[in-house]
Amino acid sequence: MYKYLLCWRYLRTRYIALASVVSVMLGVATLIVVNSVMAGFSEKMRDRLHGVLADVVVGSWDLNGFYDHEEVMARIKQVVGDQVEAMAPTMETVGFMEIKAGGQGTITRSVQVHGIRPLERAKTGDFAEFLVNDKLTDKGEYERIPPSFEVSQELKKLSSPAGSLLMEEAVDPAMKAILEEQMNEDVPDFGAIVGFALSTSHFEGSDHFMIKPGSRIRLTFAAAGSKITPAYDSYTTVGFFKSGMSEYDSTHVYIPLERMQYMRNLGDGKGHGAVNQIQIKAKPGADLDELAAKVQLTLDRMRPQYFRVQTWEHMQGSLLAAVAVEQSILNILLFFIIAVAGFGILAIFFMIVVEKTRDIGILKALGASTSGVRGIFLGYGLLLGIVGSGVGMIGGLLFVRYINVIEGGLSKLTGRKVFDDSIYYFSEIPTLVQPWTVVWIVGGALFIAVTASVWPAQRAAKLHPVRALRFE
Amino acid sequence: MSIHLAAEGLFKSYHKGRTEVPVLRGVDLEVERGELVAVIGSSGSGKSTLMHLLGLLDGPDAGQVFLDGRRIDNVSERNRDALRNQTFGFIFQFYHLMPELSALENVMMPHLIRQSLFGYFKNRTRLRAEAAHLLKRVGLGHRLDHKPNELSGGELQRAAIARALCGGPDIVLADEPTGNLDAETGQSILELLRDLNRERGLTMMMVTHDPLIAAQADRIVRLVEGRIEEWSPALA
Numbered sequence: 214m215y216k217y218l219l220c221w222r223y224l225r226t227r228y229i230a231l232a233s234v235v236s237v238m239l240g241v242a243t244l245i246v247v248n249s250v251m252a253g254f255s256e257k258m259r260d261r262l263h264g265v266l267a268d269v270v271v272g273s274w275d276l277n278g279f280y281d282h283e284e285v286m287a288r289i290k291q292v293v294g295d296q297v298e299a300m301a302p303t304m305e306t307v308g309f310m311e312i313k314a315g316g317q318g319t320i321t322r323s324v325q326v327h328g329i330r331p332l333e334r335a336k337t338g339d340f341a342e343f344l345v346n347d348k349l350t351d352k353g354e355y356e357r358i359p360p361s362f363e364v365s366q367e368l369k370k371l372s373s374p375a376g377s378l379l380m381e382e383a384v385d386p387a388m389k390a391i392l393e394e395q396m397n398e399d400v401p402d403f404g405a406i407v408g409f410a411l412s413t414s415h416f417e418g419s420d421h422f423m424i425k426p427g428s429r430i431r432l433t434f435a436a437a438g439s440k441i442t443p444a445y446d447s448y449t450t451v452g453f454f455k456s457g458m459s460e461y462d463s464t465h466v467y468i469p470l471e472r473m474q475y476m477r478n479l480g481d482g483k484g485h486g487a488v489n490q491i492q493i494k495a496k497p498g499a500d501l502d503e504l505a506a507k508v509q510l511t512l513d514r515m516r517p518q519y520f521r522v523q524t525w526e527h528m529q530g531s532l533l534a535a536v537a538v539e540q541s542i543l544n545i546l547l548f549f550i551i552a553v554a555g556f557g558i559l560a561i562f563f564m565i566v567v568e569k570t571r572d573i574g575i576l577k578a579l580g581a582s583t584s585g586v587r588g589i590f591l592g593y594g595l596l597l598g599i600v601g602s603g604v605g606m607i608g609g610l611l612f613v614r615y616i617n618v619i620e621g622g623l624s625k626l627t628g629r630k631v632f633d634d635s636i637y638y639f640s641e642i643p644t645l646v647q648p649w650t651v652v653w654i655v656g657g658a659l660f661i662a663v664t665a666s667v668w669p670a671q672r673a674a675k676l677h678p679v680r681a682l683r684f685e
Numbered sequence: 686m687s688i689h690l691a692a693e694g695l696f697k698s699y700h701k702g703r704t705e706v707p708v709l710r711g712v713d714l715e716v717e718r719g720e721l722v723a724v725i726g727s728s729g730s731g732k733s734t735l736m737h738l739l740g741l742l743d744g745p746d747a748g749q750v751f752l753d754g755r756r757i758d759n760v761s762e763r764n765r766d767a768l769r770n771q772t773f774g775f776i777f778q779f780y781h782l783m784p785e786l787s788a789l790e791n792v793m794m795p796h797l798i799r800q801s802l803f804g805y806f807k808n809r810t811r812l813r814a815e816a817a818h819l820l821k822r823v824g825l826g827h828r829l830d831h832k833p834n835e836l837s838g839g840e841l842q843r844a845a846i847a848r849a850l851c852g853g854p855d856i857v858l859a860d861e862p863t864g865n866l867d868a869e870t871g872q873s874i875l876e877l878l879r880d881l882n883r884e885r886g887l888t889m890m891m892v893t894h895d896p897l898i899a900a901q902a903d904r905i906v907r908l909v910e911g912r913i914e915e916w917s918p919a920l921a
Contacts, residue, residue, distance in 0.1 A: 214805040215797035222785035575781045578742055579848075580770020581798050583762070678742045682777065 215576070216585060220592040223565070224600070230593075233561045234601035236554035237658055241605030242612065244547045244654045245646075249613040251543070252650070253643035255536045261458045262532070264339030266525035267301070267492035269505050271512065274519060276306055277437045277479060278489030285512065285520075286491060292511045296499040299336035302488035304328035304473055308434030310411070310466060314423050322411060325464045326434050328473030328488075331360035331406075337494040343456040344406060347422050353640075358452045362404035362469045368449065372427025373399035403472050405430060405448035409455035410463035424450050432466065436477045437487075444476040457639070501526070551658050554601070555665035558594060562669035566590065573673050574681030587674035594666025595659065602658035606651060617641040688754065689718040689888045690739060690856055695748035697734055708734045710911035712748070718855075721882045721889045723902035730908040732892040733860050739890065740773045740858045741765050752856075770799055774849030776859035780841040782833040788844045789829045792816040795852035819847040823877060839870040846877060850885075857881075859891040863898055875901060 223230070271289070273279050282302040290297060308326040311319050335341035345355035370376035375395035378384065384392065412424035424430065428450045436444035446468075454465050471482050480486020495504055501524040512520040526533060566573070573586055612619065620642060623631045632642050692714040698707040708731040716722050726732050737743040739750055741757065750758040757768060769775075774795075782791045790797070793816040797805065805812070820829055823843040825836075833841060842862060849857050862878065863871030875898050882889050891902065899905050907914050 214800045214802050215794060217802060218790070218797060219783075219785070226785050571781060572783050575777075575783065576794075576798070578740070578769060578775045579795050579798055580766045580768075582766045585798070679737050682742075682781070 215581065216588045216592055219589050220596050223589075223593050224596050227565060230558075230561050230565065230597055231600070233554065233557040234597045234604075236557055237551060237598060237601030237662060238605035238608065240547065240551035240554050241602045241654055241658045242609035243550065244544070245606060245609030245651055246612050246616070247543060247547060248540070248650050248654070249609075249644045249646045250616070250642060251536070251540045252645040252647055255533070255540070256645045257639065257643040258458070258536065259533065261456055262529050263525050264342065265456050265458060265461050266528060267337040268495040268499075268501050269493040269508065269522060269524050270528065271491040271493065271508060272521045272523070273489045274521060276435070276489055277477075278304060278487035279516075279519075280485075280487045282488045282491060285515070288511055288515060289491070289493065289508055293504050293507050296496050296504055297493055298496045299333070299494045301330065301333035301337045301492045302470070303330075303334060303490045303492055304470055304477075304479075304488050305490055306434050306477075308432050308466070310407075311431040311433070312424055312428065320423075323464075324408070324411065324432070324466045326432060326473065327465060327467045328470040329467055330470050331362060331467070334467075334492065335360040337492040339456075343454050344452050345409070345455050346426050346452050355453070355455065362406070362451060362467075364400065364402060364404045364449045364451060368427050368451065369396055369400045372425075372429075372449070375399060399429075400427070401429060401447040401449045403446070403448050403469055404451035405432075406452050406454050406467040407450050408462045408465045409453040410459055411466070412450070412453055426450055426452060430466075432468065434473075434477065437479050444478075446472070446476045548657065551661050554658075555661040558597060558662055558665040559668060562590060562594065562666050563672070566669045566673045569673070570676060570681045570684040573676050574678050574684065577676070577678035578682065583674045586676075587670045590666050590670030590673050591663060594663050594670070597666075598659040598662025601662065602655045605658070606655055610646065610651075613644045613646055616644055687718050688715045689720070689752070690716040690890075691751040691754075692735070692739060693749045693751070695735070695738055695750070696746045697731070697738060697743070698746060708911055709738070709745070709748075712908075712911070712913055714739075714906065714913060716888055716890060718888055719882070719886045721879065721891065721903045723899035723905045724890060724892045724908060725894070725896070725899050725905060726908035731911045732908050735908065736858050736860050736890065736892055740775060740856075741769055742775075770795055771852060772855055774851075774854035774857040776842070776845050776849045776857065776862045778861035778864040780833070780838075780845045780865075782841060782844055782848070784833050787830045787832055788820060788825060788836065789813065789816050791833070791844060792819055792847045792851050794848060795854075799852065816847070816851055819850055820844065822881075823847045838866050839874065842866060842870075842874050843877065846874070846881070850881065850887075854887075856888045856890070859889065861892050861894065864894060868897075871895070871898065 271285070279285070286300050286302070289300065305325065305327050308324055310322045310324045314320045341360040342357070344358050344360055346358050348356045350356055370380050373396045375392045376399070379389065379392050379396065407424055407430065413420040413422050429447055430450060431445060431447045433443050433445050435441045448468055454462060454467060456462055470488070471480060471484060471486065474480025474486030475482030493508070495501055505522045505524050505527070509520065509522040512522065576586060620632045692712055695709050695712040696707070697709040698705050700706070712735060724732050724735065734743070738745050738758070741750070745758055749756050752768070752772065760768070783794070786794075793812055796812045796816070800808065800812070817826075817829055820826060823846055825840060825843050825847070828836060828840060828844075833844075836844065846862070857878075859878065863874050866874060878889060878891065879901060881887060893899050
């Protein structure tokens with residue numbers, strides 16, 4: 214009984230020991246905050262990556278692709294049809310985009326050109342959720358648009374001088390035909406969806422559109438043939454692709470698959486043509502690795518060494534692994550903070566044992582056992598650990614809970630944006646509290662606190678009663 | 686009268702660096718039940734060491750200690766702790782109360798050490814009543830919840846005496862109980878010990894410097910250079 218009483222009294226009277234607990238507290242709080250924010254980031258990033266990429270992608274080694282995608286898809290359906298929800302053939306290649314930009318003439322950018330059938334592609338991922346135009350809603354987000362490349366008459370009229378004349382009333386019928394012809398020449402029939410970061414520049418907190426809906430862009434990509442020749446083609450921008458992954462938003466351009474096949478001399482422009490990818494969306498709960506392996510095996514039988522089947526995680530493996538490595542290294546480093554706190558406890562406990570030497574002598578004279586005396590200090594260490602990690606845990610969780618409020622306050626205070634949403638594309642700092650992580654952190658801190666008190670406790674326990682009583 | 690506590694050929698030496706300093710060189714002693722024995726001697730004569738050996742705070746290099754004719758200096762650590770807790774009560778020159786605990790809690794300490802958490806809460810009322818009763822007996826009924834730093838020297842020693850009696854020991858070992866007090870207070874402490882000795886039939890051994898204090902014991906034992914030199918019936 215005396216152990217508990219003394220632990221409790223020491224905790225309440227030795228404020229110096231509470232000082233050592235502050236570092237445990239800060240360590241635990243920091244670990245919880247950092248882990249929650251990193252988990253939040255990686256969760257969000259995975260979400261977005263997965264939103265853009267289909268669950269499983271079948272690619273051909275040859276950029277020019279294959280014509281028999283119907284058959285390939287039929288084979289896939291045959292083997293893993295029960296796990297597949299949707300499939301979409303697409304064509305992807307590198308290219309260049311030219312835009313006319315104000316006074317600067319023509320700007321050329323390298324891009325990743327995706328030929329897709331928008332409705333089919335939308336069924337194999339969150340593609341449709343990332344399509345926006347240039348108008349802000351009340352919530353400060355951009356208006357969503359449907360997955361389509363259609364260039365409406367409205368848009369055509371709005372984006373060419375001839376078109377704007379057509380909108381005027383009382384246009385001569387003869388004039389009207391000429392103007393329409395002119396308008397159709399000005400505004401290409403085929404729509405394109407351009408990456409948001411390709412189209413805008415972020416400046417002083419707002420987005421400036423260099424490419425607007427209706428803007429004409431020219432794409433150059435490789436056409437198939439005995440030699441590679443460039444294919445030029447113009448498109449009318451109908452919307453923007455804004456996934457939040459800067460890598461995609463600054464490179465992707467989506468155009469109609471049939472048009473791309475036609476321009477690359479890989480199709481008749483009417484549906485028959487080559488593709489170099491098949492996007493597969495699996496049913497919820499399907500094991501993607503297993504599914505990919507099965508598809509790979511089947512397709513290898515069909516055409517050996519030609520197809521490459523990858524899951525979305527595999528395709529972004531290095532990025533996801535980098536985040537995981539970062540997080541574990543950070544955890545190791547931060548745990549050193551708690552280890553340092555452990556040495557603080559060790560030092561302060563040694564002091565307390567010295568200070569309490571006579572009391573320890575008394576306890577022994579009154580019949581306290583060696584293990585009992587050891588128990589006092591181990592219990593005291595545990596108690597300090599519980600207080601430190603408990604307060605740290607609560608503090609850390611509160612910080613995570615109100616992290617965006619705190620960020621706002623800090624930004625106001627320093628006059629600088631602490632968390633720049635244009636870098637991360639998140640309107641606020643994402644967080645994810647994983648209960649097991651918290652348990653591990655708190656458990657680790659308790660372990661360190663108890664471990665740090667083992668040595669002083671052992672010293673106290675081993676004190677000789679007579680020498681302890683005589684201690685001055 | 687029966688022999689309550691006895692020592693036979695006790696040797697004990699301490700090491701100061703490499704030199705061995707002998708403190709006790711063959712002490713034989715018998716204390717009868719209910720006797721109050723004063724141990725006197727100059728500084729360094731081994732008075733305190735003798736008390737420590739008798740109270741099992743330390744072990745002898747040679748020799749034996751007997752309690753009711755049973756050898757106790759070689760018992761297991763567990764039994765030694767139990768004997769210190771239940772059979773012996775200690776009083777020290779510097780009181781040695783724990784500063785974090787109230788007078789009542791200090792007095793209860795032998796019980797707190799003996800009882801488990803569960804046992805304490807089961808018997809809490811009885812144990813607290815016993816400690817409070819002892820504090821009243823030593824004249825500190827009004828100081829139960831005071832911390833040691835709120836008590837005077839005399840009060841501290843009274844509280845320490847109450848602690849030594851808590852849990853009902855048979856033998857009280859007092860190491861200069863009046864050594865840190867003025868003559869008047871020292872006398873009152875001695876009278877308290879004397880009364881308790883008679884009232885409860887306690888066997889008491891008391892180390893002291895003060896011949897006036899020693900003179901009030903049943904018997905005086907003088908230690909000279911680690912040996913018992915003189916037996917003198919004090920009241921003779």
